[in-house]
Amino acid sequence: MRVKATLLLLSIALILVGCAAIVRSQFDSAYGTADPQRYASPAPDPGDTWQGAKQVFDHRCVLCHACYDAPCQLNLASFEGIARGESKTNVYVARLRAAEPTRLFTDAQSPAEWRKKGFTAVLNERSRDGDLQASVLYRALRLKSEMPIPSTVATAADAPQSCPAIEEFDRFAADSPHSGMPYGLPALAPSETGALAAWLEAGSPHAAPRQGPI
Helix, strand or coil: HHHHHHHHHHHHHHHHHHHHHHHHHHHHHHHCEEEEEEEEEEEECCCCCCHHHHHHHHHHCCCCCCCCCCCCHHCCCCCHHHHEEECCCCCCCCCCCCCCCCCCCCEEHHHHHHHCCCCCCCCCCCCCCHHHCCHHHHHHHHHHHHHHHHHCCCHHHHHCCCCHHHHHHHHHHHHHHCCCCCCCCCCCCCHHHHHHHHHHHHHCCCCCCCCCCC
């Protein structure tokens, strides 16, 4: 029985990996292959969209997403944290050995280096045409607006850690329709969602990266 259960779990894992590969190929065909270095250099922001987006991050997002132990290790307090993305590694899981540190500005210096450490993008790292549909950040916000909080939904403190990559997001949304962001809280106001969408559609421009640990 144990062998059969192991084989079943292995088969499920292989199916999920295969599905993710198919979806990744579809994104590649639609928007081009991902380039982790897309956000490694400062980009001009003629419309000043970053300041509008940052106000939303500061007022609605950093309460949960600003520290090392933030859900999915997603740090929305700075552009560098947003570009780093998210990790499925649970900070609080029981360990027998110390985990490799993932300190922003210290343990890696570019999105490409973070990808090698297992972090996945929440911004679209493909061509500009996919800045909304290929962005986990936008898709999570849209999911929340489409599926508001039911009266019996769990609180943010009770949320299981999911951290879907863009290739996994459709399945995630189908399995967890009430897990849009911000989780367990009211959806962003239309003006707030609009500010983030405008920034994403502009290509997520940003100023020169700051220096120093966080």
